Amino acid sequence: MQLYRVRLKEGHTARPEQIAGEYLGNYATIDPMLYTHMEAVKKARMFGGSIEPFGRNYNIDRLQVIQVPKSQLSQALINELQGREVFLDTDNLLEEVMYTSDVFEAILGEQFEYFEKQTLIRIGKEHQVLVDELLVLDEICRDSQYVMFTSI
Numbered sequence: 001m002q003l004y005r006v007r008l009k010e011g012h013t014a015r016p017e018q019i020a021g022e023y024l025g026n027y028a029t030i031d032p033m034l035y036t037h038m039e040a041v042k043k044a045r046m047f048g049g050s051i052e053p054f055g056r057n058y059n060i061d062r063l064q065v066i067q068v069p070k071s072q073l074s075q076a077l078i079n080e081l082q083g084r085e086v087f088l089d090t091d092n093l094l095e096e097v098m099y100t101s102d103v104f105e106a107i108l109g110e111q112f113e114y115f116e117k118q119t120l121i122r123i124g125k126e127h128q129v130l131v132d133e134l135l136v137l138d139e140i141c142r143d144s145q146y147v148m149f150t151s152i
Helices: 037-047 075-081 103-112 125-140
Strands: 003-008 023-026 049-054 065-069 097-100 146-150
Touching: 003 037, 037 049, 075 103, 075 125, 103 125
Parallel strands: 065 146
Antiparallel strands: 003 023, 003 049, 097 146
16 A cells, blocks of 8 residues: 655645645644545645655555454353464453454364354254354354454
């Protein structure tokens, strides 16, 4: 992702508090504002300036993370999730933990011989509640990359 700044031209319409040096920005911080390409083009047209790339162009991926309160999980599911974390929050008070979104399907496959959606072989009634919970969470998280269980 490339960011841009807007160099103001002579005769620009920016007010003094909107100027940082020769760029559109904030005079109080003396730093030019940084914009995405389309936003920079819009600002340049609006205030009378030209855009110029700033910094490096980074390749980025936007990730989708679904957050679910840990209090809504059964103890059986919490036990199954132990050791499968891909991220542990360094703040021990929050106890936020992140998993890949396919963790529920993995548990179904490992523990309950899950081969096709809702095809379960040889499970007892005591496990049905956990299986139902796994099926629901698997479906909810299908379009995301990660799921985070929060303490709130």
